[in-house]
Amino acid sequence: MWKEVVRAAGSYAFDHVLVRLEMDPIITVNQEERWIDVPVRIGESRNVVRVQGTGTTENPEFVVSSKNDEEKDLLLHRIQDLFQWDVDLDQIKQHFRKTNLSTLFNDYPGTPIVKDFHLYDCLMKVIIHQQLNMKFAYTLSSRFVQTFGELVDGVWFYPTPERVARLEYEQLRELQFSQRKAEYVIDTSRKIADGELDLAQLSTLTDDEAMKELTKIRGIGPWTVENWLMFGLGRTDLYPKADIGVQNALKRYFQMDRKPTKEEMVEMSDDWDPYKSYASITLWRSIEG
Structure with missing residues (x-):
């Protein structure tokens, strides 16, 4: 059994990650104790890796552990990649401070892209x-x-x-x-x-x-x-304009009386590049729960 302490590059809303992942009934999450058990396949082996949050959004820290000592480095690398801890979300927030989503990113800081497990x-x-x-x-x-x-x-x-x-x-x-x-x-x-x-x-x-x-x-x-x-x-510049959740979030954020058209959505996103994916997931977050 090994354990490793890992820190993220910038702010990281791990508690929101747990809420979002727990929407999927097959994912094993404990919000109170702030951990998730991640299924990781390496070749033919099946491994369970626990990720537990021990820090805050502003100072994110995690304890990663697994029974598989032989493949520790591979497992740790996979977990870091899945949770995208090397991405500095504070820099992305700075980018959006110069856009029409400035208030959104102030209200929902540290929203990461967490990749599906395979x-x-x-x-x-x-x-x-x-x-x-x-x-x-x-x-x-x-x-x-x-x-x-x-x-x-x-x-x-x-x-x-x-x-x-x-x-x-x-x-x-x-x-x-x-x-x-x-x-x-x-x-x-x-x-x-x-x-x-x-x-x-x-x-x-x-x-x-x-x-x-x-x-x-x-x-x-x-x-x-x-x-x-x-x-x-984990691509960073995706903006699913046909997604009803994104449409509803934009309607709410911009206080519209209807969902925006695709043409309006394109116009709204003029200066979001190259981080439209972070705009999308933060918009989703704004209407979840």
């Missing part, structure tokens, strides 16, 4: 969640993981693409998936298992290149790709 898991989740209300979306993704995934030390791991590729559509239909969504999940998993779709290779492309490649796949549209880029890869 690229495949993230893609499956956004495919499952697309065009569904949040409650039913998490119901479906939870059923998917708890039926076909693996429970290790009380923590759920998503099924592998090879496991999902062997499923029949009817097995997902039994979980209340629509026929089309069952096809999207299984057919995409088959492309990954067969090597036709390489998510690691896609992660080396630009946002526009990845968008072009992924939207060729049946069932994957721009909203899905934008969310995968943001939460799978």
